[in-house]
Amino acid sequence: MSDVLLKVENLKTHFFLDDGVVPAVDGVSFHLNRGETLAVVGESGSGKSITSLSIMRLIPNPPGRIVGGNIQFAGKNLLKLSEKEMREIRGNRISMIFQEPMTSLNPVYRVGDQISEALINHQGLKKKEAMEKAIEMLRLTGIPSPEKRAYDFPHQMSGGMRQRVMIAMALACRPELLIADEPTTALDVTIQAQILELMQELKEQLNTAIIMITHDLAVVAEMADRAVVMYCGKVVEEAPVEELFEKPLHPYTKGLLASIPRVEEEMEKLYQIEGTVPNLMHLPRGCAFAPRCPEAGSRCLGARPQLTPVSPTRKVSCWLVEGGVD
Amino acid sequence: MQPLLEVKNLTKYFPVKKGLFGRAGSVVKAVDGVNFKIYPGETMGLVGESGCGKSTTGRVILRLLEPTAGEIYFKGKNILNLPNEEMRRLRQKMQIIFQDPYASLNPRMTVGQIVGEPLKVFGLASGAELEKRVQKLLEYVGLAGYHARRYPHEFSGGQRQRVGIARALALNPELIICDEPVSALDVSIQSQVLNLLKDLQREFNFAYLFIAHGLNVVKHMSDRVGVMYLGQMVELADAKELYSTPLHPYTQALLSAVPVPDPKVKKKRIILKGDVPSPVNPPSGCRFHTRCFKCLDICSRQQPEFKEVKPNHWVACHAVQ
Numbered sequence: 001m002s003d004v005l006l007k008v009e010n011l012k013t014h015f016f017l018d019d020g021v022v023p024a025v026d027g028v029s030f031h032l033n034r035g036e037t038l039a040v041v042g043e044s045g046s047g048k049s050i051t052s053l054s055i056m057r058l059i060p061n062p063p064g065r066i067v068g069g070n071i072q073f074a075g076k077n078l079l080k081l082s083e084k085e086m087r088e089i090r091g092n093r094i095s096m097i098f099q100e101p102m103t104s105l106n107p108v109y110r111v112g113d114q115i116s117e118a119l120i121n122h123q124g125l126k127k128k129e130a131m132e133k134a135i136e137m138l139r140l141t142g143i144p145s146p147e148k149r150a151y152d153f154p155h156q157m158s159g160g161m162r163q164r165v166m167i168a169m170a171l172a173c174r175p176e177l178l179i180a181d182e183p184t185t186a187l188d189v190t191i192q193a194q195i196l197e198l199m200q201e202l203k204e205q206l207n208t209a210i211i212m213i214t215h216d217l218a219v220v221a222e223m224a225d226r227a228v229v230m231y232c233g234k235v236v237e238e239a240p241v242e243e244l245f246e247k248p249l250h251p252y253t254k255g256l257l258a259s260i261p262r263v264e265e266e267m268e269k270l271y272q273i274e275g276t277v278p279n280l281m282h283l284p285r286g287c288a289f290a291p292r293c294p295e296a297g298s299r300c301l302g303a304r305p306q307l308t309p310v311s312p313t314r315k316v317s318c319w320l321v322e323g324g325v326d
Numbered sequence: 327m328q329p330l331l332e333v334k335n336l337t338k339y340f341p342v343k344k345g346l347f348g349r350a351g352s353v354v355k356a357v358d359g360v361n362f363k364i365y366p367g368e369t370m371g372l373v374g375e376s377g378c379g380k381s382t383t384g385r386v387i388l389r390l391l392e393p394t395a396g397e398i399y400f401k402g403k404n405i406l407n408l409p410n411e412e413m414r415r416l417r418q419k420m421q422i423i424f425q426d427p428y429a430s431l432n433p434r435m436t437v438g439q440i441v442g443e444p445l446k447v448f449g450l451a452s453g454a455e456l457e458k459r460v461q462k463l464l465e466y467v468g469l470a471g472y473h474a475r476r477y478p479h480e481f482s483g484g485q486r487q488r489v490g491i492a493r494a495l496a497l498n499p500e501l502i503i504c505d506e507p508v509s510a511l512d513v514s515i516q517s518q519v520l521n522l523l524k525d526l527q528r529e530f531n532f533a534y535l536f537i538a539h540g541l542n543v544v545k546h547m548s549d550r551v552g553v554m555y556l557g558q559m560v561e562l563a564d565a566k567e568l569y570s571t572p573l574h575p576y577t578q579a580l581l582s583a584v585p586v587p588d589p590k591v592k593k594k595r596i597i598l599k600g601d602v603p604s605p606v607n608p609p610s611g612c613r614f615h616t617r618c619f620k621c622l623d624i625c626s627r628q629q630p631e632f633k634e635v636k637p638n639h640w641v642a643c644h645a646v647q
Contacts, residue, residue, distance in 0.1 A: 043512035144600075158601045159376075188375035188539065190598045193583035197597060215513060218585035241589045259517035260587050261546035263569055269524070270517040270546065276482050277512075 006032040011069035013054045020281040024050040026233040037210040039224035047233040052179045092122040095170040099182035101162035105154040112150030115169045137168035160191035181213045232288035238315040249316045251293045297325030329363035336360045336396035356382040358557040369534040371548030378554040380537045384503045421494035425506035427486035431478040438474030444496040463492040484515035503535045556613040563639040573641045575620045620645045
């Protein structure tokens with residue numbers, strides 16, 4: 001199992017705007033094994049979605065550009081590939097599901113045709129064969145009477161159904177890696193439960209590795225094997241999920257976990273992380289979290305900590321574990 | 327104790343226009359016969375999935391939408407019979423906080439103007455007095471006085487939500503309707519706003535109608551919780567009771583579907599089949615019967631009565647004795 005499928009090393013994706021440079025992703029490293037589910041957790045502006053778009057090489061340029069780092073996928077450096085070579089990977093060996101299924105499906109094509117497109121382009125199937133395969137994919141994702149629904153337009157489907165179509169489309173070519181960017185955020189809880197269950201099932205059937213991008217720690221706990229926590233474009237902590245929830249090491253992770261209201265517990269007051277996420281254009285000189293951190297010391301304000309291994313499976317970027325905050 | 331607010335048989339249908347000239351066709355039964363009470367100083371939570379009618383309920387109570395049928399009593403007075411001027415004055419006592427802090431603040435007004443507007447409209451303060459009141463309100467919600475001169479676009483989502491809260495507080499309301507107040511916010515900001523709402527309630531002792539789809543958030547905030555499905559209330563009980571012993575199959579499924587932020591807990595899920603049916607043409611009998619895992623013969627024929635099965639625990643289900 002410990003066969004590395006994807007390795008992101010020191011990835012830097014910056015956006016060059018009129019009034020300055022936004023280091024949306026700034027030195028991000030992590031890896032993903034075959035068949036594994038990795039969660040990338042963070043709040044808005046943490047750079048989690050930009051990381052995934054960088055892997056797909058879908059960063060709008062201008063203003064954005066990958067300015068440094070490596071992305072190794074199955075032995076190839078994705079950043080060195082030509083656009084044509086990249087197109088052969090996208091939707092075929094790596095595919096993606098987005099948060100809003102309505103805006104990511106084309107409203108003027110029937111869903112069956114949209115699923116067929118990848119099959120025709122990547123696997124050279126004939127139109128009719130591709131449609132049969134598309135119907136089979138829809139059946140796999142649990143859409144009732146798929147032979148009829150394949151001829152529906154996206155607007156004729158509910159949100160949950162559309163997300164199933166997205167999943168069918170993403171998995172049609174049996175990719176080795178599926179990137180799911182907030183796949184259940186727009187859905188209601190009962191539908192979310194359906195979709196998460198479906199993703200688990202399909203993952204086991206097809207042995208796809210998943211990168212799950214989410215802000216919802218509960219979804220992380222349900223789905224992932226390992227997690228990477230991001231803050232202001234950097235990884236602050238990486239750990240197997242059970243260890244992360246049992247003993248978070250970075251104060252930001254601790255704060256996030258403590259601030260979720262829980263159904264099973266009675267709490268008078270929620271823990272709150274003070275302040276707000278800083279502007280990425282004017283990041284503090286030291287640790288980006290230091291101004292909000294209850295444990296910060298003088299060293300945190302002056303210098304940036306590095307992502308440091310603390311055990312064979314865990315890494316943290318915090319002066320607390322790197323020899324004290326003062 | 328006299329309830330602060332009582333709604334009886336509250337109903338709101340939206341006509342679906344058909345054709346070019348808008349011949350009235352069918353209707354969307356957004357809210358269909360909802361009953362509940364809110365007592366002074368308490369928080370009543372309202373949960374349900376999209377399209378269940380929880381937001382419409384909130385808006386109808388404020389008469390931002392006129393109900394199709396039913397009665398709404400505020401401190402014993404039926405507000406649906408009030409003349410316009412009296413209704414306008416009563417609105418001081420009922421305020422609302424909206425979900426989207428980007429869409430609910432006028433981008434061309436300063437924060438000071440936004441927060442001070444209710445005071446001005448009702449002629450309660452002007453000039454230096456108004457300025458002082460606005461500063462005070464901003465301080466209550468954790469902003470500073472100098473923020474009054476800034477425009478909404480200069481604020482983050484969490485700060486904007488604080489502005490919306492300050493505006494709602496301006497007239498010393500007795501009831502604040504919170505319509506998904508934290509759904510648009512990040513986790514770390516969400517807990518700040520929830521704590522603020524609780525602190526303010528402790529200080530000023532108003533009641534909340536807290537509408538949200540996040541079951542954990544509603545549990546944290548509410549004394550009592552009502553669960554809605556397709557325009558109807560299916561269960562209503564004290565928050566603790568509802569979350570520990572849900573009786574309606576829909577509530578049970580809803581609670582079991584909430585992901586738990588603990589990887590060691592492996593919950594037994596009740597996964598509901600299918601989607602919520604259309605409110606234009608809701609199922610006959612009990613509206614939940616098409617997805618229910620406890621469905622009986624009678625369920626498709628007869629609508630279950632909303633009755634009190636235990637003290638303060640109301641449920642509408644044929645399968646519950």
